[in-house]
Amino acid sequence: KTKERNVRTLLKERLPEHHFELLTMAGELGNRLNVAVYVVGGFVRDLLLGRKNLDLDLVVEGDGIAFAYKLAHQLGGRVRQHKKFKTAIIIYINAAGEEERLDVATARLEYYEQPASLPTVELSSIKMDLYRRDFTINALAIQLSHDNFGKLIDFFGAQKDIRDKLIRVLHSLSFVEDPTRILRAIRFETRFEFTIGPQTTKLIKNALHLKLITKLSGTRIFHELQLIFNEVSPYQSLLRMQEFAVLEAIHPSLKLTPAKSHLLKEIEKVLEWYRMLYTKPYPEAWIIYLLGLTSASKQEEVESVLERLHLTASQHNEFMTLRSTVKSTINLLGKIRPEAFSQLYKMLSPIPLEGVLYMMARTKSETVKKNISHYLAYLRNTTLDISGEDLQLLGFPPGPAYGEVLRKTLFAKLDDKVNTRQEQLDFAYRMLKARQ
């Protein structure tokens, strides 16, 4: 039997002070209102794993919405409530002056119908709430109220699964209830370097055999895929999806081939490289991975993939445009003379960052890679030291020529022909003079 565990000290050590105080405050409010309060889910999992996570999800055994309003009042925040689901979000400004959100849910008392003539069992509502969750490691809670501050609630053996590094569902119908959990299992497995347990593996295979993925809406699949692409190592998850034949279950065109698999690995490396060097703008990873996953497909197939994933009309159109731009640009990039930086700039600057990064992953030419890297590091941020105002001061009337002259001056700067402000002024002057 697992013995009771209190994680108060762990909370105290790991959390920023104001988060610890917030949990204390929530517990004390629970005591006053006589409702039990818990912090649940990913926060508790990450606390035990020693990973940073400050997303607090509270569950209240009682009226969660009333609780949220009282807590928000104490925090000087406001509440957004969702009556139907009896949930609320508290939005407040923390001690550091940043906006924070706090989810509050209501655990309803439910009656669990037993088959045949057995009596109906009343489960504690927190247990029922946790039982509805996806995996054991996500079904932990910490009690905050009733002199039990810090008491770890583990009904389903999550602590053991964390020790054994296992992803396990809570019951055998879990994937039938919600097949997106297949993608979630793979995502958590990769993120934590855990393994999907043997029984859970069988249940996933069974769910795929029953073609449950085909019943899922495109929107839900797309959302889960995006979450996978935003992780640190999507490639590993994609390999696992291939092992389970999940990719082809989503759409036959998504099936991996050795060439595609190589490309996806390159995409991961390029994104890792980019994130190390630049913080913004941040590329949308799904666009790049989806370009990779559909790289060998015909246009109609790609469109059918996008329809399956239920992209919005603008996402759909932008994706298809990007795909054809990238196709036509990638060959041209290989033909650029060395140091023809303005030419490189003209080619790359109209293309969204996702397309540029995709081409970097796609190309086999070291020269092209170097060129793209140079574009990202220098060329794309190059600006002139003169503006339209300067041209006016030179005595030329404002007009459409301004834009073109400034553009050409920028190209000259990119090619290292005009570096100083004076050189740029002279260059622009000569050009405007010649046009008169």
Ligand code: ATP
């Ligand atoms: P992350 O670190 O990726 O945010 P998280 O565990 O906090 O992970 P959320 O997607 O924010 O994940 O979900 C919060 C909680 O809701 C999870 O811990 C899980 O218990 C539950 N949950 C989310 N999606 C599902 C689902 N499809 N089925 C069952 N429970 C789910």
